[in-house]
Structure formats: structure tokens, C-alpha cells
Amino acid sequence: MIIVMNKDATEQQLDAVVRKIKEFGLDANISKGTERTVIGAIGDERKLDQELFEALPGVEQSMHIVKPYKIVAREWHKENSIIDIKGVPLGGNQIQIIAGPCSVETEQQMEEAAKFVKEANCRLMRGGAFKPRTSPYTFQGKGVEGLDLFRKAADKEGLPIVTELMDVRMLDTFLEYDVDVIQIGTRNMQNFDLLKEVGKINKPVILKRGMSATISEWLMSAEYIAAGGNHNIIFCERGIRTFETYYRNVLDVTAIPVLKKETHLPVIVDPSHAGGKAWMVASLSRAAIAAGADGLLVEMHPNPCEAWCDADQALNPGELKSLMGELKGIAEVIGRSI
Amino acid sequence: MIIVMNKDATEQQLDAVVRKIKEFGLDANISKGTERTVIGAIGDERKLDQELFEALPGVEQSMHIVKPYKIVAREWHKENSIIDIKGVPLGGNQIQIIAGPCSVETEQQMEEAAKFVKEANCRLMRGGAFKPRTSPYTFQGKGVEGLDLFRKAADKEGLPIVTELMDVRMLDTFLEYDVDVIQIGTRNMQNFDLLKEVGKINKPVILKRGMSATISEWLMSAEYIAAGGNHNIIFCERGIRTFETYYRNVLDVTAIPVLKKETHLPVIVDPSHAGGKAWMVASLSRAAIAAGADGLLVEMHPNPCEAWCDADQALNPGELKSLMGELKGIAEVIGRSI
Amino acid sequence: MIIVMNKDATEQQLDAVVRKIKEFGLDANISKGTERTVIGAIGDERKLDQELFEALPGVEQSMHIVKPYKIVAREWHKENSIIDIKGVPLGGNQIQIIAGPCSVETEQQMEEAAKFVKEANCRLMRGGAFKPRTSPYTFQGKGVEGLDLFRKAADKEGLPIVTELMDVRMLDTFLEYDVDVIQIGTRNMQNFDLLKEVGKINKPVILKRGMSATISEWLMSAEYIAAGGNHNIIFCERGIRTFETYYRNVLDVTAIPVLKKETHLPVIVDPSHAGGKAWMVASLSRAAIAAGADGLLVEMHPNPCEAWCDADQALNPGELKSLMGELKGIAEVIGRSI
Amino acid sequence: MIIVMNKDATEQQLDAVVRKIKEFGLDANISKGTERTVIGAIGDERKLDQELFEALPGVEQSMHIVKPYKIVAREWHKENSIIDIKGVPLGGNQIQIIAGPCSVETEQQMEEAAKFVKEANCRLMRGGAFKPRTSPYTFQGKGVEGLDLFRKAADKEGLPIVTELMDVRMLDTFLEYDVDVIQIGTRNMQNFDLLKEVGKINKPVILKRGMSATISEWLMSAEYIAAGGNHNIIFCERGIRTFETYYRNVLDVTAIPVLKKETHLPVIVDPSHAGGKAWMVASLSRAAIAAGADGLLVEMHPNPCEAWCDADQALNPGELKSLMGELKGIAEVIGRSI
Structure with missing residues (x-):
């Protein structure tokens, strides 16, 4: 100092x-x-x-002249960490696209969604059972029933699942349904008690960046999880809050090379929440992969116009498929596969 | 719409x-x-x-052309709501200055602090037993032991206490120690499960603004609490995150008249966390009261240089006393008392 | 309305x-x-x-329900506008990489730079003769002498030149040296008198985004130029100011698809000023092209460690060449050439 | 370093x-x-x-460990600098409220405005002849004719005038009309050529803070003026750009004590442009004076509803008078006069 x-x-x-x-x-x-x-x-x-x-x-x-984070720092761990998600590697040469609807709605919707995710050659599926909503008066997610629907639909297609944990008291239920990757949302990046709890288990955790969190705060939140013993952490850039009002958030692509320099852990991007509109997703997805991201978390709905929330940001199945083609091309240019 | x-x-x-x-x-x-x-x-x-x-x-x-909040909106409730805190009114003509140390450290520190708070003519006391810290390696608060020390020291002087709740699982303990005002910190403003729980009890809740929360999101978080049945909500502006790096946060004084217009609930200000330096506190406190705030949440430590956290932002007892004198003068100019 | x-x-x-x-x-x-x-x-x-x-x-x-800009709006002009820069098209299928040093220093430096720009297969050259510097005590650019050195060095290699105009009184000198593209810097995006003057000539103008300008303000600044009669406008995203301090600015890639939707004019990106570090440039450049940018404005110096300003953000000639290879690959994936 | x-x-x-x-x-x-x-x-x-x-x-x-500014730094000049504006002191114990309309419209409007400014006991008058407008299609100010109307109306009441200079080529005209204080607007805070020119004359200059300028950049812009020889500089905080959309800008009151610590030069505040609504002005004005500002720049229009621009932010004459009463009270509390 x-x-x-x-x-x-x-x-x-x-x-x-x-x-x-x-x-x-x-x-x-x-x-x-x-x-x-x-x-x-x-x-x-x-x-x-x-x-x-x-x-x-x-x-x-x-x-301070020394960085406050240690376990997550590349300075002390030069090689990339590859997280194993039921056999699917994240953080290595192969890029992973995690796709699925914003929220779990019905059995049929989830089964269709899982089928389309599989068809598009994605290896992991996302879906929300517990939804953090700005208003207490809007749809809050299907809860445990949603977890159940999600688990069954994904199992049919053999897809590991990613879903958000908001309340520390639900952790046991998440373990019971064997959720493969636990997502910590942007509003909980500094919910330190929640971080400590997921630090005690050995499930992979996706840690979304707080809406206005600095890189350093984000790394420190990961350090909270790591300090508890769980080193299976995946960073997810999802757009930051700025003065711009045309789009919901500004996708911070610079965070990608910066995190890849500062940490050995995988870095993925959520292009859907960042921009907030389906028509921006392809552009942002290509940018993220080109910048060096290890994967994406993309919203796809079998029928976006009928989605129960964030209807305007989900890709339809055809759009996802065509995006996968472009991403494959870009991955090859930078020496990676998808 | x-x-x-x-x-x-x-x-x-x-x-x-x-x-x-x-x-x-x-x-x-x-x-x-x-x-x-x-x-x-x-x-x-x-x-x-x-x-x-x-x-x-x-x-x-x-x-939308109609505001999404209803219970907390002044549109539907024209008069100021006055929250009763063990006989101390907040939100009426009398301004309340809530003072005390950042964190509970020792019995002696808390007893001295309580004495000085009382001597300065403040009617409520603050202190942190559970501390949200950016790093997992720094002091995290004394926990339940801290609650106990705080309760006892404040009781000696007859001061109601204000302290932060971070983990929903600690709510029962807070009720057991009869915490008079539960503070929801800036990082938990959108911890919706926590909001729902404090919505079910009837204790006054101080809802701090999220570091980059809009006025509208803040009002909606209060609506979460109110929708559960607890209308004893106090807004606390504590500085927002901007591009400026000279000071920790920018105290948003404009939020004061705006909230007074939008909601019937009391609005207080935390000048200590906003600026982050003790030498800024008097200026910011005077500005907040002049702008129309109903109270302040100020850090005071019997011996700031020895404080275990945020040492550079606490006033010493003499500074608090002298500040109270200035605030009294300003309160009178705008027709209020202190 | x-x-x-x-x-x-x-x-x-x-x-x-x-x-x-x-x-x-x-x-x-x-x-x-x-x-x-x-x-x-x-x-x-x-x-x-x-x-x-x-x-x-x-x-x-x-x-307002109607957009305030008209001439620059794609709503009224569906096809892409292609700007002709001495025979080099910008805004069409072919992507243009504009490279060169931050500032003009010496004859030798400029001749070497021009040679390397040419060798890397770039078709346009950048360089600053008048530098907007935060401090009055640092190097302010070589001025008119710099313009002269730049013109001569670029002419030897047959490269059209791009350079920044700060002072409206220098416009005649710029025309005298036949500057091919006039750059309006980030600090002058709302220097309305300057915009009006470049609106009266028929030279292509690169309009950099103000450091904290909204998309709408940026389009309106272009409308100022267009309203004067000059429709040869090129938007240049160069990073916006946010709370993040790890890097100088946040490159706003979302602005690329958004501008391509809102305006028919070309959109380029400056990855060098955005991140502020040479090691970030390749990542950001790939992201920009993948997101749909029509070109880049990249800093390259024959010997970055010896550069007179912004030494830490310039690529060296080898890095530029290798970047061009990657960009070519990405361009092809999205059906464009470079 | x-x-x-x-x-x-x-x-x-x-x-x-x-x-x-x-x-x-x-x-x-x-x-x-x-x-x-x-x-x-x-x-x-x-x-x-x-x-x-x-x-x-x-x-x-x-x-850097040493501040980059020198002439404007209090470190090297401990006492407050008091700027003399035709006999009216700014920066001393007496607080100055500069009032007047956003823009010069007609002879009658200006004469009425001057009369009301005088009646409210303000000693300086503001008014805009050249207006920086986001859109090229809206009213751009009356120009030189406006200067003339302003000068005459203010002279009748013996009020020194404050008006904005946007274009360096108009400086001679400003001197011809003997403008008493030249205002550099927020969009020109880093128009370095303009700063250099006003650095060569000896008129007081109000330097408004750039919409997203840091304290350090702002001080450096003042240093540009000072380095030219003109030390009659007045800082004017006018709100900064943030993520909040309820109000136009966030008045940064923290900047007041910070500037008073960093520089010996006067600091005033523009509460009208900051909030953007007349109903916020009294609150913000009181906050600014309570925080230690040396003066205010307030919009007052004889008939706000008929104002040609920013109609919703001007006080009417009665509101100005009543505000002056409150400010007098606050000034006394902190040992100053008005």
C-alpha cells in the first residue's frame, strides 16, 4: 500500500x-x-x-497496489479453468451456447423449448422458475412447480439446466432437483449471504455482473464464493447501467478481454438482457464471441409473442439456429469450436 | 398505456x-x-x-402513462405519513437525526457512542452488527453479539435503535432483540425475498436506495414491502454511483423534493456513506435538510481514528454537536424543528 | 406529441x-x-x-412520438449511404480500416507509419495535428506543420487522410491542405457552430460520439451538419463514460446495430480510444466488425513505446497486420469484404 | 509519480x-x-x-501523486479569491444570486425581467442571446440583437450582465457590448480553443461543468484559462448526467465542498438547468447555499408559460422573491450575507 x-x-x-x-x-x-x-x-x-x-x-x-482478490486471480493460476457441467466443458476451446426461455410457463412450452435448444446444437438449457421482477404485481415465476417442469423437459433431451437462485432458503430445493448450474442474478451479485451459501456446495455457479458493479467488485464477489471452497464459478456479463435510454443496458464487451486477463475462470455473456430487444441479439452475440467470450446465455422461446415475460427479447427457434451458424464461423476465425 | x-x-x-x-x-x-x-x-x-x-x-x-406504484404514491394519499418509532415521530414537522457508529465494536465503544448521541440531542441511534463488505477477508461485523451490545447500550440512554438486516434468516433474531427500525441496505434494495419478509411484520423499515437505482425502481421496492401489509417505510437517499471518482458517491439531493412529491412516506439522507469522508458530512447534511429531508442517518464514532471500518467517514462527538446547531438553524428557516 | x-x-x-x-x-x-x-x-x-x-x-x-431527426434517418432513406473518399467507399459491403498514429510527430515517423498502413492493406490513414489535451501543459500537437507532414507522407503512399478539426478558424487551412475526411472529436460533438461550418462544405465528416452523448443527441448533431447541406457524415462510436474505472471508456457495441437501424449513414468504431490500452484493441476490433460496423479508426505507431502521446494504446505494425487477418475472416462470415 | x-x-x-x-x-x-x-x-x-x-x-x-493543476489550486493560494464584477464581489462572504430569463426574447420581456431581478435584490442579471440547442430546427437565440436588448435593459437597472459565449469568433462582439461576465456552457467546457481565447482577456468567466466532466477535468479546464493569464474564473455546477431519467440532471452538491477545498476560486450553482423543473428550484437552491456555494445562477421569467425556451424551468418573479427570503435565512445560519 x-x-x-x-x-x-x-x-x-x-x-x-x-x-x-x-x-x-x-x-x-x-x-x-x-x-x-x-x-x-x-x-x-x-x-x-x-x-x-x-x-x-x-x-x-x-x-492499494496489490489486487484484493486471490483465488480467482490469474496472477496465481495461469491456466484457464475449465468447468465441467455434467460432461459439458465450459472455459476451454469449445464455446457453449446456453439457450432457453426467460421463464418456465407450461409443460408444453418447456418440452418444445428443449427440443429446439437441442436441434440448434446447444448443449445446455436455461429457464427461470423464480423471477426477480421490479413490480410486486407482475408474474413472479412458477416457483418449485417450474423447477419440476424444467427438470423433466430438459432430461428428455439430455440437457443440463441453468436456473436462477434468489432466496437462500431455496438452496436445498435446488439441490433436490439437481440443478446443474445455479445462476446468481444481477441484483444479487452483492447478496453476500447468498454468495457464502453457494460457496459451500460444489455446483457450478454463474455469477452475473451487478448492473453497476465494477470489474473489481465483481471479482471480489466471486472471491466470496471461492473463499467458501467452491471454485466452479462462471462470470456472466449482462450489460451495465449508463445514461443511455435507447436500450436497456450497455453490453460491456471490454469486460471480456479484461476478465480473461484478470481471472482464470470462464466468462460468458447474456446478449438478451443486455440490449433488451430480440433484433439486437444476433449482433451482440457475434460481438461477444469475437471478443473472446467462452459462451452465451441466450433467450429463445418457441413462440416469443406469447411469452409471459420479456416477450420482446427472445429469439424464435429459427433465429437461434441461424445465429449458431454465424457464431460457428466466428469461432473458427479465432481458433475455437462451438 | x-x-x-x-x-x-x-x-x-x-x-x-x-x-x-x-x-x-x-x-x-x-x-x-x-x-x-x-x-x-x-x-x-x-x-x-x-x-x-x-x-x-x-x-x-x-x-405506461400511469405510475406503477400505488400504496406508496402521494397521488392516492395526500397527507404526509408520520412513522412512530417508540414515540419518536419521523416524517412530521420535527426532523430526526439518527447517529451512531458504522459498526458495533465493543461494549465501551457502544456505551460512549450512545452517551454522545444523547448529548447531541439526537433521538435515535444507528449501528451495524452485520456488515456488507466488498471483500470476504475484511471484518464482517460482530453479528448477534453486536446486536446484544447495541441493544443494551442504547437502552441505557433510552434510544430506539436502527440496524441493518442482510439475511432473511436473521429476521427472527432481529425481532427477538426488538430492533426498532430495520434497515435494508443499498445492495439489498432489490432483494425481493427480503422485501417480502419485512413486508409481513410491522416494524418501521428504512429502505436505502440502490447504488444505481432509479426513483421509480426505488418506489417499486417500497411497494413490495407495502403490498405485504407493512406501510412503515422510510426512504433513505445515500448517494448514487456515477463517473466521478473524487468521492465515493454523488448525493442526489434532487431525489428529496422528487420523493416528497411522489410519496407520502418520510425521506431521510445518509450523508456519511454518500461522500465517504468526514469533512464532507456537514456540508451534505445542511444541504439535505435545506432541500427538505425529514431526517439524517449520520455516522459518529467516539474516536474515529480507531474505528474498525469506514474510519475516515465518521464525525467525532464534537463535530456532531456543532452540526446539530447548524441544522437547527436551517430547520427554523424552513419552518421545521429538530 | x-x-x-x-x-x-x-x-x-x-x-x-x-x-x-x-x-x-x-x-x-x-x-x-x-x-x-x-x-x-x-x-x-x-x-x-x-x-x-x-x-x-x-x-x-x-x-414526442416522432423522432426529431429527419435527413439522417433511415425512416426516410431506406438504402445505406455510401460515402466516397477519393475513390474509397465507406458504408457499403467493403469494410474500411483507417489506421495511423495518434499524433503527427516527425517526417520520418509519418513516412514509416504511412508505409506500414499501406502494407497492412488499409486504404485510409489517420493522424492528429491538433490534439485536444486535458492539460494545457502537455503536447498540443504540431499544428499546421503537422498537417503538412501528414499530407506529404500520405500522398507518397496514395492514402487519403483523416484528421481532427477543433477550431472553426482552421477550416480554411484544412481545405487548403485538402484534408480528405474531417474528424469532429468527442468533445466537440455539440460544438454547434463547428457543426454548422462543416455542414457548409462537401468534405466527408467523421462525427465522434460525445463521451456521454445519447444516441438521439448524436443523431441530432449529425442533423446539424446535414441541415447545412453536407450529407457525407460518418458516425464513430468511441466508448462512453461510465462508472467503470478499469478502462478509460466502455465501447458501446449496442450502438452499432441501433445506428444501422436508425440511420442510413456509415458507422465506424474507434477501439483504441475506447479501451485505452493496446492489448484490448484486437478484441474490441473483432467485436465491432462482428457487430456490423462499417469500419474502424485504429491507432498504429511505428514504435509505440516512443509515441509522444497515448503511447500505451497504439498497436505496432505487426499487430495491425495480424489484426487485419482476423478481421478479414470475420467479415467473410457475415458476408462482407475488407 | x-x-x-x-x-x-x-x-x-x-x-x-x-x-x-x-x-x-x-x-x-x-x-x-x-x-x-x-x-x-x-x-x-x-x-x-x-x-x-x-x-x-x-x-x-x-x-500521479501530485495534482495536475497549479494556478487554480488552493494548495498554492490559501485565501479565497474574490472576483470583482463591476463592484459586485463574488467569492467573499456575500452570496450573489444571478437571475434572469433563459433567453432574450423582446425588449419588453427584458425590461420587465431586469426590473424584477432588481426588485428581488439580486445584483447581477443573466440572459442568453446565443443558445446551444440540441436540434438545428429550434430557436437558436436572438444573437447580436439579443445582446443589444440585454445590455440596454440591464443598464436601465444598473445590473452587470452574464451571457454565454459559444463561438470564438463572437468574442470581439462580446467585448464591444462590454459583457460583464462571459459564460462558457457545459458543452464547451473542453472546447480548448475557446478556453485559450477567454484566457487572454480580463473579463470574469463562468465555467460551467461539462455534463459528465470529473472534478479534475473541470479544474484542468479552468487551468487552461488561468494559464493564459485570466484568473477571474467562477466555477458553476449545473448537474451531471447519470442513469436517472426522472429529472434532467443530478445536481452534484458534493462538488461544492470539494471545489472549495481544491480551489480558491468562487463556486456557484445553476439549480434551474440541473433539475429542469421550476418546482425543484427552491429546494435545490437552498441545498446549494447550505452546502457552501458562493452564488446561484437562476432562471426567472416575467411570464414563464410564455417563455420561448425551457418554459418549464423558470421561476416567476414572485417565486424568486420568496426564494431570496429563504436563502437569506440560510446564509445567516452559516455566517454569510446575501
Whole structure:
């Protein structure tokens, strides 16, 4: 950690900072510049809180120079981690497209959806049984009944399933239905109690980026899960909140190369929630794969106009199929398969 | 709801929209302009989902014209709601300053803190037993032991207590310790399961604004609580996330008059977390009260330099006292007391 | 335009709105809903100012339903516009990569740069003679001397040149040096006097998006140029400002399909300024082309470590060449050439 | 400047950084920590470009530790600067409220406006002759004729005038009409050529904050003016762009104490453009003065409903008068006059 003293800091103030550093068992390196004195704390700076020093008189600012995340950091684990999802590898050379409807509606809808997912050559299926909705007055998902419908429909086609967990009290039920990948939604990226709980099991977890979470906060949320013992974490970029109102969110493609540099864990993208309109999905999907994403989480509905929620963002089965063709081409250009 | 057809929309597409509106039991008013046809849905539009229409061919956009919140809306409840907190009124003419440390540390710290809160003429006390921390490796709060220390120290001075609930499974413990006001933190503003649970009890709830939540989303989160039956809701503006990096968050004072217009419920402000530095707190506190806030949630620590977290943002007891004097003056200018 | 009255609006207030609409020569359609009365203004609503109505008593809100831009809108001009830059087409099937250094430094640097641009099979060259710098104390560009060096170096290789105009008083000099494409930088997107002036000439203009400009404001800035008579406008997405601090800006790929839908004019992307680091450029470039961009504006320097500004974001000649190979592959997948 | 090497940096890479520092005439202090080596550059770091170092192999990041602004910094000029505007002091104990219409419309409107400004005890008048409008098709201001009307109306009441300069070519005309304070609008905060020109004259300049400008960029834009020799600079906070759509911009009150700490120059606030609605203005004005602003720039129109632009944000004369009363009270509470 670097601590910068302000121009008029006294020797006494400097001493107090050095004393504080030593209290935590670290050493101090003092460098007197022409305008400022800078103190470097030598040792494991993760023990030090930035605010502790900024509260001391004479301190202008303090800065961590070491990244606060460790288990998820590529710095300490150079090779890509490949997550095994019932035999389907995520994070390796092969790109995975996870497709399915926004929400579980009926048995027929799920069976059709599963069939179309399979036909499009996708290897994993998504679907929501518990839906985080802005309004208490709108459809909140089919709940456990939805989990059941989803599990059965996917099993018929041999597809592992991905679904969102919102309430920590439902975790046992998720394990009972043997949900293959647990999704933590954007609104729960910093629901630390939920993170701690999924950190204790060994199911793969998709951790969606908070709507306005920084890269660093996102990595720290993954570190919460990892610190509990579960290293099967998949990052999912789903668009960030900005000033732009034409589209729901701005898909942050830059996050893809940045995460691939910072972490060894897989990175996927949700092009459906990002833009919020079906007609944007193909463009955003191609961009994500071209930028280096390891997979996608795409909404497809057998009959989008009849979908119970987010009707305007789901692809129809034909669109998914044709998108898969384009993505295959792009994957090959960058030396990957799909 | 207003549905705007695009320039080249056909009669058939128009008919399909009208049919959909009627399916939901509403009527349609068609207005053909020079460049666009606009359809108005007449009836209770809260039943209609915007996305449902935007998924239909020929539709350019659809817009709600009625606000989606009802119980919390001033439109349906003209007078200010005054929340009673063990005899202390919040939301009326008298302004309430809720003060106390960021986190519960020791018995001595809490007893001193309570004494100073009382001495400064504040009527309510804050303190955190469960802390949402970005890193899994930093101090996470004293937990239940902290609740106990807090309850006892506050009781000695006769102060009702405000503390944050993060995990739905801790609600019973909060009731057991008779927490007077339950705070829902910024990261949980859209933790819908938690909102539903605090909606079932009758304790006052402080609902902090999500770091990047819109006014409308915030009101809808309050509506979740209210829909469960608990109308004792207090909004707390605590700064929003923007591009600015000099300070932690931008205190959104505009939200104060806007909320006072949109809802009958009290609105308070947390100037400590907004700016993130003790030297900004007096300025921001005065601004909040001048703008019309019903109260503040301020961090005060008996000895800020020794605080276990957020050391750089707590006022010391003398600063709190002097701030109270300024706030009293401003309150009088706008016809209120403190 | 749609005008929504508030719940308690009186008949008199309604009449005043209708009168105002008629004053501007439009007709009014009144639709009384269950909770709100909505007035539609029938006629050319571009004559009406939204604020005019929101100032009237009883009005809750007013909304334009027609887009405010016309000349640049695809609605009125279905085919793609192809801009001819000294024989190089931009906006058609062939994708154009515009490469070159951030700033003109020396004769040798520019000659080498031009040679490498040519060798990489790019058909247009970029370079800055006038640099908008945050600090008055840093290198501000070589000015007119830089223009001269650039023109000569590019002419040797037969490359049309792209360079930024900041000051309206330099326009004649730009014409004198026969600058092939005039770039309007992000900080000048709403420098309306500058837009009006480049609207009077017939040179192609690259209009960079303002750092926090909405799509609609951006289109309106282009409309300023177009309204003056110059329809040779190229949009350039260059990243937007958000809360994220890991990278300089967030490349908004969603803007690409959205602009291609809203306007018939070409859309290019600047991956170098967006991310701000050379190691991100290949990823972002591939994403941009995959999303449907018509071209790129890429920084390449013969020797990046020695560059006078933005040294950390320029590709070296080898990296540019290798990127061109990847882009060619992606272009083919989506049926385009490069 | 601090340069942090990455974990695997070699001795050679370290040497190259030290060499680069010495090339610029500074010294290097090397501090080897347990995980990272940090190099401090000792000397005038304003000569060093951050990017120069981040382009070197083995460098993880580099950070300035000294602020890049100097003339405008309070660090080098402890006392408040008081700007004299034809005898009216701005930046001292007395707060100045600058009032007037958004745009100059007619002789009668301006004469009435001036009379009401005077009657409300304001000492300075604002009004726009050149208007930056998003659309080329809306009213662009009366231009030079407007300047003339404004000058005459204000002279009758003995009020110095404040008006916006957009085009550098109009500066001579502004001097001819002896405009007392030149306003640089939000869209021109980084129009560096314009800043350089107003830096050469000795008229007071109001520098509005760019809609998404950081505090640091804003101070640097002022430094551009100051570096030219004109130190009569007044900062004007006018709201920043965020994700919130309920109001036009978010008034950033935190910027007030922050600027008062960073610079010795006066800081005023424009509550009218920030919120965009007349009903928000009183709240925001009180907040601004309570937070420590030296003045306000407020829109007042003799007859808001008839205003030619921004009709919904102007106060009427009665509202201005009543606001002045409240502000006087708040000013007294914090030991100032109005």
C-alpha cells in the first residue's frame, strides 16, 4: 500500500502513519519527493484497510497496489479453468451456447423449448422458475412447480439446466432437483449471504455482473464464493447501467478481454438482457464471441409473442439456429469450436 | 398505456394490437396522426406489460402513462405519513437525526457512542452488527453479539435503535432483540425475498436506495414491502454511483423534493456513506435538510481514528454537536424543528 | 406529441392545452382514460417544444412520438449511404480500416507509419495535428506543420487522410491542405457552430460520439451538419463514460446495430480510444466488425513505446497486420469484404 | 509519480523504467515489496505522462501523486479569491444570486425581467442571446440583437450582465457590448480553443461543468484559462448526467465542498438547468447555499408559460422573491450575507 502525505504534513503525522503500519506487522519505506512524502507499506497489504490511513491527520490518500482478490486471480493460476457441467466443458476451446426461455410457463412450452435448444446444437438449457421482477404485481415465476417442469423437459433431451437462485432458503430445493448450474442474478451479485451459501456446495455457479458493479467488485464477489471452497464459478456479463435510454443496458464487451486477463475462470455473456430487444441479439452475440467470450446465455422461446415475460427479447427457434451458424464461423476465425 | 405504431404498420398489425388490449379487458382508442398511429389502452393499465406490445409486429414503442406504484404514491394519499418509532415521530414537522457508529465494536465503544448521541440531542441511534463488505477477508461485523451490545447500550440512554438486516434468516433474531427500525441496505434494495419478509411484520423499515437505482425502481421496492401489509417505510437517499471518482458517491439531493412529491412516506439522507469522508458530512447534511429531508442517518464514532471500518467517514462527538446547531438553524428557516 | 394530464386536471386546464396545440396549427385528439386524460397533437409535431406543454398547469408530462431527426434517418432513406473518399467507399459491403498514429510527430515517423498502413492493406490513414489535451501543459500537437507532414507522407503512399478539426478558424487551412475526411472529436460533438461550418462544405465528416452523448443527441448533431447541406457524415462510436474505472471508456457495441437501424449513414468504431490500452484493441476490433460496423479508426505507431502521446494504446505494425487477418475472416462470415 | 511493476517484471524492465525517469531529469526511488516493486519518481512529475510508463514492458500501472493543476489550486493560494464584477464581489462572504430569463426574447420581456431581478435584490442579471440547442430546427437565440436588448435593459437597472459565449469568433462582439461576465456552457467546457481565447482577456468567466466532466477535468479546464493569464474564473455546477431519467440532471452538491477545498476560486450553482423543473428550484437552491456555494445562477421569467425556451424551468418573479427570503435565512445560519 502507498500512502501519500499532504504537502504540509508534519514529522509527527508521518511517524503516526509508520506506527500504524508497524502495528499490523508490516514495514514502512519512506520516500521524500520534492512536493510530497510517500510511504510504502511492505508486507501483506491485504491486512490493511485503505480507510484506516485516510482517517489519519496529514494523509492525502492511500492506494492499494496489490489486487484484493486471490483465488480467482490469474496472477496465481495461469491456466484457464475449465468447468465441467455434467460432461459439458465450459472455459476451454469449445464455446457453449446456453439457450432457453426467460421463464418456465407450461409443460408444453418447456418440452418444445428443449427440443429446439437441442436441434440448434446447444448443449445446455436455461429457464427461470423464480423471477426477480421490479413490480410486486407482475408474474413472479412458477416457483418449485417450474423447477419440476424444467427438470423433466430438459432430461428428455439430455440437457443440463441453468436456473436462477434468489432466496437462500431455496438452496436445498435446488439441490433436490439437481440443478446443474445455479445462476446468481444481477441484483444479487452483492447478496453476500447468498454468495457464502453457494460457496459451500460444489455446483457450478454463474455469477452475473451487478448492473453497476465494477470489474473489481465483481471479482471480489466471486472471491466470496471461492473463499467458501467452491471454485466452479462462471462470470456472466449482462450489460451495465449508463445514461443511455435507447436500450436497456450497455453490453460491456471490454469486460471480456479484461476478465480473461484478470481471472482464470470462464466468462460468458447474456446478449438478451443486455440490449433488451430480440433484433439486437444476433449482433451482440457475434460481438461477444469475437471478443473472446467462452459462451452465451441466450433467450429463445418457441413462440416469443406469447411469452409471459420479456416477450420482446427472445429469439424464435429459427433465429437461434441461424445465429449458431454465424457464431460457428466466428469461432473458427479465432481458433475455437462451438 | 400508449402504443405507437411505426410508420409502415399495416391495418392487420393495428388490429392485432387492439385485440391484445381487449384480451386483457381494456378498451382501445385509436388516433391516426400525420406520421404515426397511436393507440391508447383505456382501463387499468397496470395489468398490461410494456414488453408484450413491443414484441408485436408493427409496434414502435409502448409507454405506461400511469405510475406503477400505488400504496406508496402521494397521488392516492395526500397527507404526509408520520412513522412512530417508540414515540419518536419521523416524517412530521420535527426532523430526526439518527447517529451512531458504522459498526458495533465493543461494549465501551457502544456505551460512549450512545452517551454522545444523547448529548447531541439526537433521538435515535444507528449501528451495524452485520456488515456488507466488498471483500470476504475484511471484518464482517460482530453479528448477534453486536446486536446484544447495541441493544443494551442504547437502552441505557433510552434510544430506539436502527440496524441493518442482510439475511432473511436473521429476521427472527432481529425481532427477538426488538430492533426498532430495520434497515435494508443499498445492495439489498432489490432483494425481493427480503422485501417480502419485512413486508409481513410491522416494524418501521428504512429502505436505502440502490447504488444505481432509479426513483421509480426505488418506489417499486417500497411497494413490495407495502403490498405485504407493512406501510412503515422510510426512504433513505445515500448517494448514487456515477463517473466521478473524487468521492465515493454523488448525493442526489434532487431525489428529496422528487420523493416528497411522489410519496407520502418520510425521506431521510445518509450523508456519511454518500461522500465517504468526514469533512464532507456537514456540508451534505445542511444541504439535505435545506432541500427538505425529514431526517439524517449520520455516522459518529467516539474516536474515529480507531474505528474498525469506514474510519475516515465518521464525525467525532464534537463535530456532531456543532452540526446539530447548524441544522437547527436551517430547520427554523424552513419552518421545521429538530 | 402526446400530452398526459394529471389526475386532478380541470376542464379549463385541458382547454388551455388544446388551445396551445391549435396556436401552432395542429389538431388535438382527446382520449379520456380511467385515471388520466391524454391529448394527442395531430400534425407536424416537430414544431412543438415538449417544455412548452410541461409548463402549463395540469400537465403531467408530454412526449414526442416522432423522432426529431429527419435527413439522417433511415425512416426516410431506406438504402445505406455510401460515402466516397477519393475513390474509397465507406458504408457499403467493403469494410474500411483507417489506421495511423495518434499524433503527427516527425517526417520520418509519418513516412514509416504511412508505409506500414499501406502494407497492412488499409486504404485510409489517420493522424492528429491538433490534439485536444486535458492539460494545457502537455503536447498540443504540431499544428499546421503537422498537417503538412501528414499530407506529404500520405500522398507518397496514395492514402487519403483523416484528421481532427477543433477550431472553426482552421477550416480554411484544412481545405487548403485538402484534408480528405474531417474528424469532429468527442468533445466537440455539440460544438454547434463547428457543426454548422462543416455542414457548409462537401468534405466527408467523421462525427465522434460525445463521451456521454445519447444516441438521439448524436443523431441530432449529425442533423446539424446535414441541415447545412453536407450529407457525407460518418458516425464513430468511441466508448462512453461510465462508472467503470478499469478502462478509460466502455465501447458501446449496442450502438452499432441501433445506428444501422436508425440511420442510413456509415458507422465506424474507434477501439483504441475506447479501451485505452493496446492489448484490448484486437478484441474490441473483432467485436465491432462482428457487430456490423462499417469500419474502424485504429491507432498504429511505428514504435509505440516512443509515441509522444497515448503511447500505451497504439498497436505496432505487426499487430495491425495480424489484426487485419482476423478481421478479414470475420467479415467473410457475415458476408462482407475488407 | 508512482510506477508499480507487475509481479513477474524483470530487472531489465525495471532498469528501463528508471532510465526513462532519468531521461526527463527526475530521480528514482526503488522500493521492493513482498509482491510488487514500486518506483517513485522524485522531482517535478508534471513533466511525466502516465501513459509513457504504462506502455513500457513490465509496468502494471503508474499514478500521479501530485495534482495536475497549479494556478487554480488552493494548495498554492490559501485565501479565497474574490472576483470583482463591476463592484459586485463574488467569492467573499456575500452570496450573489444571478437571475434572469433563459433567453432574450423582446425588449419588453427584458425590461420587465431586469426590473424584477432588481426588485428581488439580486445584483447581477443573466440572459442568453446565443443558445446551444440540441436540434438545428429550434430557436437558436436572438444573437447580436439579443445582446443589444440585454445590455440596454440591464443598464436601465444598473445590473452587470452574464451571457454565454459559444463561438470564438463572437468574442470581439462580446467585448464591444462590454459583457460583464462571459459564460462558457457545459458543452464547451473542453472546447480548448475557446478556453485559450477567454484566457487572454480580463473579463470574469463562468465555467460551467461539462455534463459528465470529473472534478479534475473541470479544474484542468479552468487551468487552461488561468494559464493564459485570466484568473477571474467562477466555477458553476449545473448537474451531471447519470442513469436517472426522472429529472434532467443530478445536481452534484458534493462538488461544492470539494471545489472549495481544491480551489480558491468562487463556486456557484445553476439549480434551474440541473433539475429542469421550476418546482425543484427552491429546494435545490437552498441545498446549494447550505452546502457552501458562493452564488446561484437562476432562471426567472416575467411570464414563464410564455417563455420561448425551457418554459418549464423558470421561476416567476414572485417565486424568486420568496426564494431570496429563504436563502437569506440560510446564509445567516452559516455566517454569510446575501
